[in-house]
Amino acid sequence: xxxxxxxxxxxxxxxxxxxxxxxxxxxxxxxxxxxxxxxxxxxxxxxxxxxxxxxxxxxxxxxxxxxxxxxxxxxxxxxxxxxxxxxxxxxxxxxxxxxxxxxxxxxxxxxxxxxxxxxxxxxxxxxxxxxxxxxxxxxxxxxxxxxxxxxxxxxxxxxxxxxxxxxxxxxxxxxxxxxxxxxxxxxxxxxxxxxxxxxxxxxxxxx
Amino acid sequence: xxxxxxxxxxxxxxxxxxxxxxxxxxxxxxxxxxxxxxxxxxxxxxxxxxxxxxxxxxxxxxxxxxxxxxxxxxxxxxxxxxxxxxxxxxxxxxxxxxxxxxxxxxxxxxxxxxxxxxxxxxxxxxxxxxxxxxxxxxxxxxxxxxxxxxxxxxxxxxxxxxxxxxxxxxxxxxxxxxxxxxxxxxxxxxxxxxxxxxxxxxxxxxx
DNA sequence: GAGGCTATCGACATCTTTGTCAATACCGTG
DNA sequence: CACGGTATTGACAAAGATGTCGATAGCCTC
Numbered sequence: 001x002x003x004x005x006x007x008x009x010x011x012x013x014x015x016x017x018x019x020x021x022x023x024x025x026x027x028x029x030x031x032x033x034x035x036x037x038x039x040x041x042x043x044x045x046x047x048x049x050x051x052x053x054x055x056x057x058x059x060x061x062x063x064x065x066x067x068x069x070x071x072x073x074x075x076x077x078x079x080x081x082x083x084x085x086x087x088x089x090x091x092x093x094x095x096x097x098x099x100x101x102x103x104x105x106x107x108x109x110x111x112x113x114x115x116x117x118x119x120x121x122x123x124x125x126x127x128x129x130x131x132x133x134x135x136x137x138x139x140x141x142x143x144x145x146x147x148x149x150x151x152x153x154x155x156x157x158x159x160x161x162x163x164x165x166x167x168x169x170x171x172x173x174x175x176x177x178x179x180x181x182x183x184x185x186x187x188x189x190x191x192x193x194x195x196x197x198x199x200x201x202x203x204x205x206x207x
Numbered sequence: 208x209x210x211x212x213x214x215x216x217x218x219x220x221x222x223x224x225x226x227x228x229x230x231x232x233x234x235x236x237x238x239x240x241x242x243x244x245x246x247x248x249x250x251x252x253x254x255x256x257x258x259x260x261x262x263x264x265x266x267x268x269x270x271x272x273x274x275x276x277x278x279x280x281x282x283x284x285x286x287x288x289x290x291x292x293x294x295x296x297x298x299x300x301x302x303x304x305x306x307x308x309x310x311x312x313x314x315x316x317x318x319x320x321x322x323x324x325x326x327x328x329x330x331x332x333x334x335x336x337x338x339x340x341x342x343x344x345x346x347x348x349x350x351x352x353x354x355x356x357x358x359x360x361x362x363x364x365x366x367x368x369x370x371x372x373x374x375x376x377x378x379x380x381x382x383x384x385x386x387x388x389x390x391x392x393x394x395x396x397x398x399x400x401x402x403x404x405x406x407x408x409x410x411x412x413x414x
Numbered sequence: 415g416a417g418g419c420t421a422t423c424g425a426c427a428t429c430t431t432t433g434t435c436a437a438t439a440c441c442g443t444g
Numbered sequence: 445c446a447c448g449g450t451a452t453t454g455a456c457a458a459a460g461a462t463g464t465c466g467a468t469a470g471c472c473t474c
Contacts, residue, residue, distance in 0.1 A: 010421070029321060031238050035462065045423045047463085052421085056462065110317050113379050114236060126387045157388045158403045164384055166369055169376035172320050177371055180333045181364045196365045204407065217451070242432065252453045254434085259451090263432065 014052050016042045021063045026104040029111045030060050064112065068123040071105050075124055079132070089136070089205070093198045097167045101190070106171035130160050137205055156205075163201050170194070221259050223249045228270045233311040236318045237267055271319065275330040278312050282331055286339070296340070296412070300405045304374045308397070313378035337367050344412055363412075370408050377401070 020041035021033050035056055039046040053059040075096060082092035100106035112119055134156040141150055170193065178193060179185035227248035228240050242263055246253040260266040282303060289299035307313035319326050341363040348357055377400065385400060386392035 013421075028323075029236075029238075031236075034460090036460085044421095046461090047424085047465095048422055050463065051423095107321060110321060110379060113383065114314060114317060114321070116235075119383070121387060124387075126384070127389065130388055154390065154399075155403070157385075157390050158400055161381070161384045161388055161390075161400065162373055162404060162407075165376040165380060166372050168380065169372040172317060173372060173375065174368070176320065176326070177333070177368045178364075180328060180331075181337055181368055182334065183361065183364050183368075192361075193365055193368065196362070197369060200369075200411065220451075241430090243430085251451095253432085254454085255452055257433065258453095 010052070013042075013044070013048070017044075017049055017052060017059070018063055018066055021059060022067055025060075025063055025067065025111065026107050030064070030115055030117065033060055033063065035059075064108075064117065067105060067108055068119065071100075071108070072123055072125070074099060079125070079128070089133070089202055090198055093163070093167075093201065094194065097170075097194050097198070100167060101171040101174075101194075104171070106168040109168055110172060124164070126160060126164070130157055133160060133205065140206060151205075159201060159204060166197055170197075217259070220249075220251070220255070224251075224256055224259060224266070225270055225273055228266060229274055232267075232270055232274065232318065233314050237271070237322055237324065240267055240270065242266075271315075271324065274312060274315055275326065278307075278315070279330055279332070281306060286332070286335070296343070296409055297405055300370070300374075300408065301401065304377070304401050304405075305398075307374055308378040308381075308401075311378070313375040316375055317379060331371070333367060333371070337364055340367060340412065347413060358412075366408060366411060373404055377404075 017038060021038045023041075024032050024034075024038065033056070035046040035049050038059075039049050042049075049059065050056075053062060078092055078095045078099070082088065082095065109119070111117075134151070134153055137151040137156060170190070174190060174193065175185045178189045183189045183193070224245060227245045230248075231239050231241075231245065240263070242253040242256050245266075246256050249256075256266065257263075260269060285299055285302045285306070289295065289302065316326070318324075337360075341358070341360055344358040344363060377397070381397060381400065382392045385396045390396045390400070
C-alpha cells in the first residue's frame with residue numbers, strides 16, 4: 001500500500017488502532033473500547049478510527065477476530081513444536097498456560113463469554129487436543145499391558161475441559177486465590193501452581 | 208418502617224432495586240447497571256433509585272456487597288450442614304458448585320476481577336476450607352499408618368485453589384467447552400462433569 | 415504541474431446516562 | 445383536620461459517546 005498524509009500507511013494505521021483497542025479489550029473489556037480513547041492512544045482523532053473501521057461495532061469485531069486468530073495460531077504452533085520436542089504434554093501445557101496468562105489473552109475468553117459475544121467454534125482446536133491426548137493414553141495403556149481399565153474417551157474430554165478451565169481461570173482469579181489461601185501472590189507462586197497443576201493433570205492421564 | 212406513597216416501604220423499594228440491579232450485574236456486568244433500566248425493571252422512575260442510593264456508584268457498591276454477603280453466607284451454611292452430614296466433602300462440593308452455577312453468582316467473581324473491583328478478603332472463607340481439608344487429610348494419613356508421604360500443606364492449598372477455579376469457571380466457559388469437546392451442552396453434561404471433577408479432587412486428597 | 419485518491423481532523427448533531435430540583439401524593443401523628 | 449416527613453416523578457442540566465460532513469493536505473499517476 002502507498003503511504004499518504006501523516007506518513008502512515010492505511011494498513012499501519014489499522015494495525016496501530018487494533019493494537020490499542022486490543023489492549024483496552026484485554027484490560028477492561030469490550031465495553032471499554034471507546035473511540036475517543038482508542039484514537040487518543042494512537043494519537044489520531046476519533047473520526048480517523050471510524051474512517052478505517054466504519055463503526056465502533058465493526059472495530060470491536062475486528063479486534064476480537066484478530067485476537068482469537070492469534071490464540072488459535074499460537075496454540076497450533078505450540079502443539080506443532082511440542083510434537084517434535086521430547087517434553088510432550090508437560091512442555092505444551094506450560095507453554096500454552098504461561099502464554100495465555102502473560103499475554104492476558106486468557107482474559108479474552110471470559111470477557112467474551114460474560115458479555116455474550118459469540119466465539120467461532122475453532123478458536124481453540126479442542127477436538128484436536130482431545131484426539132491427541134486420547135491416542136497417547138491408549139498407546140500408554142497398551143504398553144502397560146492389560147492391567148487396569150482402558151481410559152474412557154469422556155474422561156479424556158473432561159480432563160481437557162478441566163485443563164482449559166484451570167489455565168484460563170488462573171490468569172484471572174489465580175493471584176487473588178493464591179494469596180488468600182496463603183501461598184502468596186507473586187510470580188513464583190503462580191509458576192509453582194502451574195507446575196503442580198500440570199503434574200496433576202499428567203498423573204491423571206497416565207493413571 | 209412505615210409505608211408511604213405508592214404503598215411501598217423504603218426497605219421494600221431498596222430490595223426490589225437491589226434485586227433488579229443484581230440480575231443485571233450477574234447477566235451483563237457492573238457496567239450494565241444503568242439507572243434508567245434498573246428503574247424500569249422495578250417500575251419506578253430513575254430519580255427514585257437515586258433517592259434511595261444517592262448515586263449510581265453507591266448502588267453498585269451496595270449490590271456487590273449484598274451479593275458477596277450472600278455467597279459468604281451460603282458457603283458457610285453449606286460447610287455447617289456438610290459437617291453434620293455424613294457425605295462430607297462430596298456433598299459439600301456438589302452443593303456449593305451447583306449453587307454457584309445455578310444462581311449465577313460464580314460469574315460475579317469474574318466480573319469483579321475483570322473490572323478490577325476490589326473484593327473483601329473473606330468473601331469466601333478459603334482459609335477455613337483449607338484448614339478443614341488439611342486436617343481431614345492428615346487424619347486419614349494417620350489412619351492408613353505411615354505408608355506414603357504426608358500430604359503437604361501447599362498441596363492442599365493448591366487443591367483448594369484448583370477446586371474454586373474449576374467450580375467458578377465451569378459456570379462461565381463450561382457449557383461452551385463441554386459442547387466443543389464433544390460432550391454436549393445440556394444440563395446432564397454439566398452435572399456429569401461436576402461429578403467427575405468432585406471425584407477427581409477427592410481421589411487426589413485421599414491419595 | 416494538474417488531478418484524483420485517501421488519510422486525517424475540526425465542528426457539529428444526536429443519543430445515552432447520570433445527576434439535580436421543584437412539585438406532588440400519601441402516610442402517620444398531633 | 446392540619447402538618448411534617450418521605451417516596452415518587454417530570455423536566456431539565458451536564459457530560460460523554462457515536463457518528464456525519466466538509467475541508468485539508470499529502471502521495472501517486474498522468
